[in-house]
Amino acid sequence: NEAEDKYRHWLQERYKDAIERLVECLLHSSTDIQELALSVLMKLVVKESKHPLNTAVEAKTHFPVQLFKKILGTLLSKTVNNHALLGRFEEYLAYDDIKFHTLQHLVHISQKTNAEATLQGNIFALLENISFPSKDQTGAVSNFLCTVLDEEKDVRSMCRHRQLYTKVWTHFLKFKLTATLYRKVLIILPEKVIPHITSPLLLSDFLTQSFNVGGAISLLASNGLFILITKHNLFYPDFYKKLYSLLEPSIFHVKYKARFFYLLDLFMSSTHLPSHLVAAFAKRLVRLGLRAPPAGLLVLIPFIYNLIIRHPACKRLINRTDVDINLDTDPYDPLQEDPEQSGALDSCLWELKTLQYHYFPDVFKMAKKMDVGIPDMEIDLTERFEMSSNDLFEAEVAKKQKTVAVTFEPSKGLLCGTQEKTGLFWTL
Template sequence: MRSKEKKNVLNDLKEKTNNCLKSRKNANDIIDIISYFQDDDEGTVLQCIRSVHKLFTHFIDVEELSLKNVVEESGEGKYRVWLRERYKDAVDGLTECLIHSSTDIQEMSLSVLMKLVVKESKCPIEMSDDSPTTFPAKLFKRIMETLLSDTVNNTALLGRFEEYLAYDDVRYYTLRNVFSACRNTHAQETLQGNLYTVLENISLPPKGQDNTLSNFLCSIGDAEKDIRTLQRHRHLYSSAWIHFLKMKLSATLYRKVLVILPDKVMSNMTSPLSLCDFLSQAFNVGGVISLLASNGLFILITKYNLHYPDFYKKLYSLFEPSIFHVKYKARFFHLCDLFLSSTHLPAHLVAAFAKRLARISLSAPPAGLLVAVPFIYNMIIRHPACKKLIHRPDSDMSFDTDPYDPEEEDPEKCGAMNSCLWELKSLQYHYHPDVFKIAKKMDVGIPDMEIDLAEKFDLTANDLFEKEVQKKQKTVAVTFEPPKGLLGGKDDKLNMFWTL
């Protein structure tokens, strides 16, 4: 569209909007205004959204959309019925704009729709005598149905919607709509992603807070008790998550859910133990999935008295050479440090983990060893009974005579307590100087205080390389006569018979 034509269209939209506000005689111009939702020009659509907002907020304010105390067959009644139909068309246009290709159009449409929600709550147009609810649940449901699309990924727009979730009434009705959508256990991946984004963005007030809520975006009637009750919010939140977890989630979404469950979701649920089945199944999958599920399961065991006797047996099976190469290496060691921190664990169990980690360290890269070896030292420091693993002067043990059975799946039966950490002695001959130094501590005696591993969890090969490069370089003499070419000095035989 040419600049002049575009300017004329925008002026025409503004003029028609003002005319509709001045007199009912120009009401048919509303149809022309709404038709611009289909325009290809972004600026025109944005102006159309502004015009619709200006028109219908005015009509709601002056109660021209309400049929209360009006006979529908009368002239006034017919006009209001017609105007309500145009309002429906406008809402349809705005909701379609929520999935527009333009981000600006999406965000403005969402903003206008939420402003209309606020307006309707103050001047209800759908309120009936048998329903004391003033929150415009019907309009809000239209918005949520579009945001929770099963064909369009609305992650970005839902991030913009997050600011409204701080209001108790919006959060309540969002949870109701999310719960309804989550009951579709065969939902496609796109819908699952949209549902996850909403659930991830929802935060509930702390449990210690007063059970009565009052931070509302809309005008809420005294009779709407569920919106004001924190316990009701928690119940909806829990139900939505439980139904969401029953879906067949994609691998990526599965991992994302396992990451946020322990810290963000559990504390907000009415009964965190309801996550037991989901976390137990994930813990039995193996690999990265088991690692991510372990934190949530450990919290259920320690804080909510879940009986899970095979937890450490399964954790023991996760100690494989691949842990030094996976994306979640730092998380793995951080969580294992947490799981094995209790001084009430039996010494033979801790010895099994120390021995297992020492054995797989024989094939680990330097960055992994700089975590694994101090990790083993920390386990021994916490459990002094395990010190015999590094000091057996009466034993001449070798690889063939080691009583430790690496094939045994049960850490309590692997015989680690009768073994020793000869693997650490082997690492004293490692080519990397930092590994040599940390392994050499075994001979002089490990410290009494635990080693801080926080900075080592994220250590990578690139970090080690950068550390070596940044060291102060010293000039070292390698020849008495400076070379004059690639093939050596002037008397070098190569120079006599070869040229470059």
């Protein structure tokens, strides 16, 4: 009757008011209130899916799309950094229906030609928390938080989820990203994005452009680009030429030093690489070693040994006795940009001989292995990648030093030694 309709309408209006207040609480200064408001709102999402308010769309879906858009619209603020609250939202992304509707909303937002830096950061924080199963990439999904109708085939389809995920990333990478966000994106692309998008080659333009930037950006882009080359048949013939150009003295001092050597070891792991290419990398690295700190040398020298072990043809670099090569007569051209034209295979690693006179004991011991003979098995570099100068200093301090003799004759008094001539002229 009319009275019930008025009362129902009044209740819905009050419910909408409550929703507005809860949404406002998502931007509250208190983290506890933010998380509590998010928890309440998500419970209301579940309740609305069971008891839909909008009967017009009831036949298509029971999911409260409008309420969910308000929640995501606030979380993805243009002015407020919501990374912490988005981290709390991650637990809901474990449900496939929440993930699906989140991706749908992200597709809509990411289609904008430009986005503020804060919005970009919030979108990335949300994307970073979205994960997919590593095995089943095409089957149906069934882990739902809300009521899902049988007719909602897209929500139940993993393929559809991945299509939306791909769209979001392709749109997002068109933004003009800040330097910090740019690096974060490049770090997660190889493991969290490339395996789950429908066509990884869609990222080839972004990764090749990033690889050509230089510096840390090129380093971070190299892993994703290498995956596209080796696993997805991307044709990029200048990969090793560009990688060769990244070998500069600064690699021993950058924040991503460990990651760089780990990736370089991965890129050079193939035994099918040409010997003259491997020789060029070995020669370039050992030349850099003349100016490298001890922590860098303890990675670099065994790294070069591993290259020689993988490529026996490069043993001539340490076994050459037919010519006397030094810095002035070295046929290797360090200024040549193309490693295959550098003449490294006609040279030798005389720099390792120089490092045998290094002031740090562990370095010259490692360099001395060249004379004894490098091992047949590769040296494990896992623990060395993270090594720093502070680690070496602490290790030296922790060593127990033996008592060192400072004189051969025990002293019996001041100016009383047998070799002490001063005592002949002075008496105390």
